Amino acid sequence: ILNVEQSPQSLHVQEGDSTNFTCSFPSSNFYALHWYRWETAKSPEALFVMTLNGDEKKKGRISATLNTKEGYSYLYIKGSQPEDSATYLCAFGWTGANNLFFGTGTRLTVIP
């Protein structure tokens, strides 16, 4: 079982603020890094899948970067809106196993 850590566990930001959170994972045997957005009472939805060191992905106001050599990924939200309130999960895939290892998530609350 691999350790995938997300920080912070939760945060509250004001509408319009930009924010970012971190996913840390083992730096060896990297295969892929996933980000999911999970709204209350719904199911997780995929945001990004990244596979190469230095990958940067963007979807609207949300973007992500990947550093496989040091074992971290950042998720950025620019100009947070109340509808961005959700738990953001990252999941790590490595070459030694045929499954993903999920972090416990960062719970974001955007205050209007």
Place this chain on the structure above:
Amino acid sequence: NAGVTQTPKFQVLKTGQSMTLQCAQDMNHEYMSWYRQDPGMGLRLIHYSVGAGITDQGEVPNGYNVSRSTTEDFPLRLLSAAPSQTSVYFCASASLGDKRNSPLHFGNGTRLTVT
């Protein structure tokens, strides 16, 4: 487009009872999996399948059985429910055989309580 459909949404069982959680997907995904979500823990993989007739264990397989007779369906069976199996269960599917590179599509979850 239904995506991944899980039933039931809620279930209460007594210790020792058995039941099957249903999962169906209409996206022709080869990969299907079952996760459980417990407070303070990340989603943990129970069992997965990379195609009809092929299943394998994940991190926490004990107490659960699966089968994959068709591409569309991947039921999860609890043979003798225990309170430790109280959890929220998610079914997820992905295209291609290597879901590490393909995003997972999740069902809406089943909240199971074992008393």
